[in-house]
Amino acid sequence: MNKKLRGCLCTLRNFPNVVVTELHAKGFYGVNPSLVEAAPRYLKLAMEEGKMKKKSIGQPNEIFASCDFSSLGLHPGLCDQLRDRMGYEAPTLVQAQAIPVILSGRHVLVNAATGTGKTVTYLAPVIHQLQKCDPRIQRSDGTFALVLVPTHELCMQVYENLQKLLHRFHWIVPGYIMGGENRSKEKARLRKGISILVATPGRLLDHLKHTSSFIHKNLRWIIFDEADRILELGFGKEIEEILDILGSKGDDTEVVRQNLLLSATLNEKVNHLANISLENPVMIGLDDKKTQQPSNKQTTSLISDAIERLENSGKVSVTSNEEYKLPAQLNQRYVKVPCGSRLVVLLSILKNLFTGEPSQKIVVFFSTCDAVDFHHELLSQFYGLSNSQSETEKKELFVKCNILRLHGNMKHEDRVKTFNAFKTEKSALLLSTDVSARGLDFPKVRCIIQYDSPGEATEYVHRVGRTARLGERGDSLLFLQPIEADYLQELKKHGVTLTEYPLLKLLDGFPLKSHARKFVSIEMHPWLVCLQKSLESFISSEAKMKKLGQNAFCSWVRAYSAHRGELKSIFMVKKLHLGHVARSFGLKEQPSLVGRSVQKKHTEKRKRDQKTQRGGLKKMRKTVNKV
Numbered sequence: 001m002n003k004k005l006r007g008c009l010c011t012l013r014n015f016p017n018v019v020v021t022e023l024h025a026k027g028f029y030g031v032n033p034s035l036v037e038a039a040p041r042y043l044k045l046a047m048e049e050g051k052m053k054k055k056s057i058g059q060p061n062e063i064f065a066s067c068d069f070s071s072l073g074l075h076p077g078l079c080d081q082l083r084d085r086m087g088y089e090a091p092t093l094v095q096a097q098a099i100p101v102i103l104s105g106r107h108v109l110v111n112a113a114t115g116t117g118k119t120v121t122y123l124a125p126v127i128h129q130l131q132k133c134d135p136r137i138q139r140s141d142g143t144f145a146l147v148l149v150p151t152h153e154l155c156m157q158v159y160e161n162l163q164k165l166l167h168r169f170h171w172i173v174p175g176y177i178m179g180g181e182n183r184s185k186e187k188a189r190l191r192k193g194i195s196i197l198v199a200t201p202g203r204l205l206d207h208l209k210h211t212s213s214f215i216h217k218n219l220r221w222i223i224f225d226e227a228d229r230i231l232e233l234g235f236g237k238e239i240e241e242i243l244d245i246l247g248s249k250g251d252d253t254e255v256v257r258q259n260l261l262l263s264a265t266l267n268e269k270v271n272h273l274a275n276i277s278l279e280n281p282v283m284i285g286l287d288d289k290k291t292q293q294p295s296n297k298q299t300t301s302l303i304s305d306a307i308e309r310l311e312n313s314g315k316v317s318v319t320s321n322e323e324y325k326l327p328a329q330l331n332q333r334y335v336k337v338p339c340g341s342r343l344v345v346l347l348s349i350l351k352n353l354f355t356g357e358p359s360q361k362i363v364v365f366f367s368t369c370d371a372v373d374f375h376h377e378l379l380s381q382f383y384g385l386s387n388s389q390s391e392t393e394k395k396e397l398f399v400k401c402n403i404l405r406l407h408g409n410m411k412h413e414d415r416v417k418t419f420n421a422f423k424t425e426k427s428a429l430l431l432s433t434d435v436s437a438r439g440l441d442f443p444k445v446r447c448i449i450q451y452d453s454p455g456e457a458t459e460y461v462h463r464v465g466r467t468a469r470l471g472e473r474g475d476s477l478l479f480l481q482p483i484e485a486d487y488l489q490e491l492k493k494h495g496v497t498l499t500e501y502p503l504l505k506l507l508d509g510f511p512l513k514s515h516a517r518k519f520v521s522i523e524m525h526p527w528l529v530c531l532q533k534s535l536e537s538f539i540s541s542e543a544k545m546k547k548l549g550q551n552a553f554c555s556w557v558r559a560y561s562a563h564r565g566e567l568k569s570i571f572m573v574k575k576l577h578l579g580h581v582a583r584s585f586g587l588k589e590q591p592s593l594v595g596r597s598v599q600k601k602h603t604e605k606r607k608r609d610q611k612t613q614r615g616g617l618k619k620m621r622k623t624v625n626k627v
């Protein structure tokens with residue numbers, strides 16, 4: 001027997017579940033862990049003789065693994081909980097791949113598509129380990145597991161999942177701390193003891209420094225959910241401080257530490273965090289492309305591949321051109337709209353969607369809080385084409401639906417209210433900044449509209465990930481101006497391809513007063529011209545609307561000029577016609593951007609000095625209210 005195979009068999013005995021799930025990851029099913037444990041040779045023979053069924057991963061119906069939770073090594077009580085309380089019949093593929101590895105105690109980095117069940121992937125093994133502690137853990141032992149998340153909403157969502165999963169294990173206490181909540185109440189909860197704590201980084205650091213009764217000497221797990229977003233939001237320094245206080249890899253702590261890092265997208269920023277926080281990690285989902293369709297020759301070396309993953313020192317190295325995983329059943333489209341017609345096209349598309357299917361959930365993403373506020377007010381008040389509707393029609397909103405808004409400048413209580421409302425509503429339109437882009441699991445969202453570009457391809461992936469979750473169907477639509485068309489190439493670099501939305505067909509479907517259908521370009525389409533006129537007269541007659549529109553215009557231009565280096569060549573602020581941008585906020589005139597008539601400034605800039613405008617915008621960038 002050669003040395004490598006001997007090593008493999010030894011590892012098979014030590015980590016049977018891990019190897020089985022490694023095989024699942026590579027598309028082989030029907031392997032029984034106990035058989036592997038008893039007779040490792042069975043595995044090799046079975047593969048060679050083609051006894052195992054090969055399934056390809058990533059097909060729409062290939063969300064679930066063909067095994068059950070108990071075969072992954074989880075406690076029967078927890079499996080019952082997953083089935084009875086959560087309604088989970090079988091693990092998803094990522095759960096089947098990762099849970100046994102996490103149970104083995106290794107540090108793990110998980111990269112799996114949005115909506116594939118990453119939350120339970122990390123919560124279940126932690127609960128499994130804690131429930132079997134003998135004697136039972138107590139509140140006075142303090143915190144054993146820490147889950148770090150980027151936003152308030154995700155914090156609440158993970159906590160809700162925890163509550164359900166812990167129903168049978170009442171001695172394991174879940175808790176959360178996050179910005180916006182009452183500090184003293186949090187202190188009191190921490191004093192009593194929280195076994196599994198979900199936290200946003202800023203507030204956690206605050207308590208680590210100032211709450212002496214916060215016991216964390218028994219900390220066994222640090223989990224970074226949406227790791228890349230935590231760093232993008234600028235929490236890098238806080239994370240380093242947190243790791244300094246808690247001990248990054250657990251080398252200098254008494255308790256053996258296991259750190260986990262998860263996201264649907266990983267970028268270069270994660271490399272550093274992974275390398276300082278993960279010790280020799282097992283990487284799940286990062287090399288699927290290499291392993292999805294193994295040839296016969298590759299098949300015989302599956303075992304050694306698996307062992308390599310387990311035994312090789314895992315230095316994380318993600319590049320910026322990483323291909324992202326998207327739900328296969330997601331229908332992704334883009335619509336090319338000239339700047340001045342953006343708003344009327346958005347309203348037309350929304351009207352069409354809610355007329356076709358009155359009961360559905362849709363999310364529209366905007367680049368700034370001001371834009372969310374403006375569009376929320378507009379959609380809640382705009383009754384439509386003034387001279388083309390009968391008296392009865394006039395009483396109905398132009399887009400008939402329940403309209404909600406969510407962004408980071410809202411009061412914490414209002415955010416909580418919206419979050420819960422959009423979760424439970426059967427039909428609603430949510431207008432949001434990227435605060436909703438990450439991790440949030442709103443059931444049955446049918447369509448995602450990215451009215452303002454997401455910029456980074458990672459954000460595109462997470463925004464569209466709010467639909468088409470867990471094998472359900474879903475649509476996404478990205479608005480692009482003709483001058484931004486190169487963004488499609490940027491997405492393509494990450495394996496994302498979109499088809500074009502038939503805008504003209506949609507517009508031609510609206511009733512028109514005049515029968516003249518001849519027009520030279522989309523923006524001259526009679527339906528859009530008529531709607532734009534109505535909008536502008538509505539907005540100019542309402543002082544509040546006008547003010548909101550002006551604010552939204554200014555923030556939008558600031559946000560547009562704040563794209564990072566490479567993307568600036570696609571989203572070029574100097575190519576914008578600010579008069580058209582104003583039209584996209586229903587404004588007849590361009591508002592002043594920096595204290596004097598923008599019209600004048602912009603014309604001057606175009607004619608003579610482009611630098612002046614860029615300088616002014618650079619200064620304003622600091623105040624972009626993006627999330």
Ligand SMILES: Nc1ncnc2c1ncn2[C@@H]1O[C@H](COP(=O)(O)OP(=O)(O)OP(=O)(O)O)[C@@H](O)[C@H]1O
Pocket residue numbers: 087088089090091092095112113114115116117118119120263264438439440441465466469470
């Ligand atoms: N095994 C399972 N069976 C049925 N439903 C499941 C299972 N695991 C998770 N789910 C459900 O799937 C949905 C998505 O799960 P989750 O939010 O954990 O996905 P995610 O991978 O973390 O997504 P994102 O990347 O967007 O954060 C949730 O509604 C969750 O309850």
